[in-house]
Amino acid sequence: MRIVFFNHKGGVSKTTTTFHLGWKLSQRGHRVLLVDADPQCNLSGIIMQDNFEQYYTEENTRKKNLMDGVNSAFQGRPEPISAFDCYNVPNNENLFLLPGHPNLTELEPALSFAQTSNNAFATMQNLPGSFNALIDKCFDHHDIEYVLIDLNPGLSAINQNFFSISDIFIVPTNPDPFSLMAVRTLADVLPRWYSAAQQMRTTFVNSSYPFPNHNPKFAGVVIQRFNIRSGRPSTPYRNNMDEILASVTTDLVPKLGQHSMLFQADLYTHTGIPANYCLAEIPDFQSLLPQSHKFGVPVYALSDVQIERAGTVLEQMINKRDEFNQMFVEFALKIEEIKENAES
Numbered sequence: 001m002r003i004v005f006f007n008h009k010g011g012v013s014k015t016t017t018t019f020h021l022g023w024k025l026s027q028r029g030h031r032v033l034l035v036d037a038d039p040q041c042n043l044s045g046i047i048m049q050d051n052f053e054q055y056y057t058e059e060n061t062r063k064k065n066l067m068d069g070v071n072s073a074f075q076g077r078p079e080p081i082s083a084f085d086c087y088n089v090p091n092n093e094n095l096f097l098l099p100g101h102p103n104l105t106e107l108e109p110a111l112s113f114a115q116t117s118n119n120a121f122a123t124m125q126n127l128p129g130s131f132n133a134l135i136d137k138c139f140d141h142h143d144i145e146y147v148l149i150d151l152n153p154g155l156s157a158i159n160q161n162f163f164s165i166s167d168i169f170i171v172p173t174n175p176d177p178f179s180l181m182a183v184r185t186l187a188d189v190l191p192r193w194y195s196a197a198q199q200m201r202t203t204f205v206n207s208s209y210p211f212p213n214h215n216p217k218f219a220g221v222v223i224q225r226f227n228i229r230s231g232r233p234s235t236p237y238r239n240n241m242d243e244i245l246a247s248v249t250t251d252l253v254p255k256l257g258q259h260s261m262l263f264q265a266d267l268y269t270h271t272g273i274p275a276n277y278c279l280a281e282i283p284d285f286q287s288l289l290p291q292s293h294k295f296g297v298p299v300y301a302l303s304d305v306q307i308e309r310a311g312t313v314l315e316q317m318i319n320k321r322d323e324f325n326q327m328f329v330e331f332a333l334k335i336e337e338i339k340e341n342a343e344s
Helices: 014-027 042-057 066-074 104-116 130-141 157-164 177-203 235-257 265-270 288-295 311-343
Strands: 002-005 032-037 095-098 146-151 168-173 217-224 278-282
Touching (some): 002 014, 014 095, 014 146, 032 066, 066 104, 066 130, 095 130, 130 157, 157 177, 168 177, 217 311, 288 311
Parallel strands (some): 032 095, 032 146, 217 278
């Protein structure tokens, strides 16, 4: 199953959520591939840590990334797209990374032209299906169960492509007015992308890399980065959260339903997703987040030693760490239930 985290608004913790959910699914025994489709390569940097620069300069690894993986199609070379050994995340045998590339946006003009022209030149016929082909091959090569895709902010052709070749999509949000605006924009954009994908399947059916028959369906929203007071989100955040979830149910969901981008209602009920489609509410990680970045592990996977505090502060942070662990266990359970029910 391919899961894409998408919101064209920046700063909504797409990368953090991709990393944390992917790690939790791998902890639960699933083989997981993380795909860094953001030219900023933040996901790759968090995971690779001090090995980041070395990976892109050493001869045996520098071509093993998302951009170089599809370059043969974009440059019209005869060699086929093929699988390679993705980066195995340290201390996690079930978690793999398909690294990003800072020059990924160089592929944008050609891909955009190919996806918007119904009569693309023969040399461009293979472009829209190229990312799908690479993920498929790496999926099989590593015997993957879940692919989690991290996108950059924006409404680019690359984002459209990855969204359209996924099975489910999750919309990360922050409790602020800009996320509310973003949800309303997505209600218009995502159905257009759905219709464009339908057309591309027909246009590129005879290419070497046909555009796949995926129909991404809405799993829900995740609301993140808010403060807790008396066990609940503090008032300004709670008000914004309520507005966002109301917009999801009144603006976004009806439009998605018109384009077959929702699961059957009983699947949401069965998997414990509420009527407002909120998959998870995840408070701000606060002082645990720098430690997470420092050691390249999710906040809930930090050891007591890695927290690097003492006394009462350490005890408080351990409690917070364990609370976040339970949140992501529940999040992962919902994803597992979606996969099981969707495939049954």
